[in-house]
Amino acid sequence: MKVLVVGKGAREHALVWKIAQSFYVDKVYCYPGNAGIAEIAEIPQIKEDSVQAIADFAASAAIDLTVVGPEDYLAKGIVNEFSRRGLPIFGVSQEAAQLESSKAFAKEVMKSADIPTAAYSVVTTMKEGEAVLKKSKFPVVLKADGLAAGKGVVICETLEEAEKELAEMLGGKFKSAGETVVIEEFLKGEELSLLLITDGDSVKNFLFSQDHKAVSDGDTGKNTGGMGAYTPVSLGTDELYQKIDKTITQPLLAELKRRKIVYRGILYIGLMLVEGEPYVLEFNVRFGDPETEPLMFMLVSDIVPYFLSAAENTRFFKHQNPPVMQLEMLPDFLWHQGYGISVVLASKGYPDSYEKGKVITGLGEKSNDFTVFHAGTKLSDDGRTVTDGGRVLMVTTSGKTIREAIDNVYKNVDRIKFDGIQFRHDIAFKELKRESDANR
Ligand code: AMP
Numbered sequence: 001m002k003v004l005v006v007g008k009g010a011r012e013h014a015l016v017w018k019i020a021q022s023f024y025v026d027k028v029y030c031y032p033g034n035a036g037i038a039e040i041a042e043i044p045q046i047k048e049d050s051v052q053a054i055a056d057f058a059a060s061a062a063i064d065l066t067v068v069g070p071e072d073y074l075a076k077g078i079v080n081e082f083s084r085r086g087l088p089i090f091g092v093s094q095e096a097a098q099l100e101s102s103k104a105f106a107k108e109v110m111k112s113a114d115i116p117t118a119a120y121s122v123v124t125t126m127k128e129g130e131a132v133l134k135k136s137k138f139p140v141v142l143k144a145d146g147l148a149a150g151k152g153v154v155i156c157e158t159l160e161e162a163e164k165e166l167a168e169m170l171g172g173k174f175k176s177a178g179e180t181v182v183i184e185e186f187l188k189g190e191e192l193s194l195l196l197i198t199d200g201d202s203v204k205n206f207l208f209s210q211d212h213k214a215v216s217d218g219d220t221g222k223n224t225g226g227m228g229a230y231t232p233v234s235l236g237t238d239e240l241y242q243k244i245d246k247t248i249t250q251p252l253l254a255e256l257k258r259r260k261i262v263y264r265g266i267l268y269i270g271l272m273l274v275e276g277e278p279y280v281l282e283f284n285v286r287f288g289d290p291e292t293e294p295l296m297f298m299l300v301s302d303i304v305p306y307f308l309s310a311a312e313n314t315r316f317f318k319h320q321n322p323p324v325m326q327l328e329m330l331p332d333f334l335w336h337q338g339y340g341i342s343v344v345l346a347s348k349g350y351p352d353s354y355e356k357g358k359v360i361t362g363l364g365e366k367s368n369d370f371t372v373f374h375a376g377t378k379l380s381d382d383g384r385t386v387t388d389g390g391r392v393l394m395v396t397t398s399g400k401t402i403r404e405a406i407d408n409v410y411k412n413v414d415r416i417k418f419d420g421i422q423f424r425h426d427i428a429f430k431e432l433k434r435e436s437d438a439n440r
């Protein structure tokens with residue numbers, strides 16, 4: 001099989017890395033890709049970064065399966081385009097992608113399906129907003145409706161702060177993404193993520209994972225796209241999986257069906273555990289970044305049959321090997337024992353403005369026990385790997401215990417250098433605390 005992965009971050013590097021190990025896969029392409037991905041996949045020349053041009057490439061190169069990473073391609077309808085043309089693709093349709101591309105839509109669906117989530121109002125004018133805020137308890141959470149590159153959620157401590165923020169959002173701070181704003185009750189608890197794959201009927205859960213959104217140690221400083229992640233999370237008991245399936249996943253799939261939306265792809269459930277009870281903070285319609293990196297590192301199962309079973313246009317797949325099975329017929333995912341962990345190495349200044357083009361050293365070392373997924377890198381004209389983004393690298397490894405995983409990952413972090421490097425020193429600190437509390 002020939003597989004194309006769409007995207008250019010560390011999540012896509014991890015997907016390419018895992019897909020390349022598949023028993024069934026001969027060749028992996030990745031577009032647009034980055035310098036790290038280029039070491040293990042071919043980066044095709046495509047005339048422009050559009051859904052149509054990517055479909056043209058997939059057709060002309062006879063790609064057997066395309067796997068989509070980022071939400072913006074899904075929201076632009078890449079899956080609809082491939083479907084129309086009979087090309088096999090794994091990812092959700094544009095209609096299903098609204099669950100991420102419109103927070104007001106997601107809240108409305110949750111309300112109809114009686115899914116536990118924070119109480120909310122949707123506003124489009126200052127007058128409506130002020131009326132809601134006057135009655136709100138603080139802190140309150142303001143969310144720009146549309147896609148805002150992970151920056152559209154602001155927690156406001158006071159009425160004044162909330163009014164100022166609302167005025168900025170409605171005034172165009174996030175362009176059209178902020179024309180509609182969700183005002184939401186603040187939930188207090190512990191956050192964790194559950195990713196799953198579904199064909200609209202059956203579901204296979206990945207392990208629970210936990211992201212670290214704040215830029216600095218101890219969850220302080222600005223919000224980022226994520227500074228590190230680990231899996232599994234010991235809070236994620238069998239009972240919690242069952243509760244989420246019963247109160248969130250099944251009602252959601254049923255509600256979407258009622259609306260004639262078939263959900264085939266990845267569902268990312270961002271959860272807040274409030275006194276042990278799961279509430280939905282957000283749905284994403286794709287793999288999480290950085291959660292995917294430790295998840296792929298820990299996954300034993302070949303992921304390709306799972307993608308095929310939930311993809312479009314694979315029912316009459318020309319290959320007998322693998323035969324396309326129904327998702328329901330595939331076993332639950334198998335995992336390595338222990339913990340997977342990923343630490344993000346970022347550029348100085350991130351998540352605000354940062355410089356690019358810094359030479360990276362220490363990437364030479366390779367081993368089966370750890371890997372470095374590239375987020376923002378490129379090859380300079382003289383062939384050196386240089387920084388090319390806010391998040392640059394994700395050092396990923398595992399350990400039998402969380403302590404061992406943490407020690408292993410930071411040992412490898414210390415080998416890598418570039419000018420202005422910044423990273424968190426405390427990834428997985430909550431799990432470490434739970435472990436030491438349990439041993440006390
Ligand atoms: P979202 O993009 O909706 O996941 O929001 C980004 C981050 O804001 C989440 O990861 C939470 O840390 C925080 N957040 C979002 N909604 C709430 C809420 N209702 N209560 C408390 N924190 C929230």
Ligand code: GLY
Pocket residue numbers: 211225226284287288289290291
């Ligand atoms: N880890 C957060 C996200 O992927 O949106």
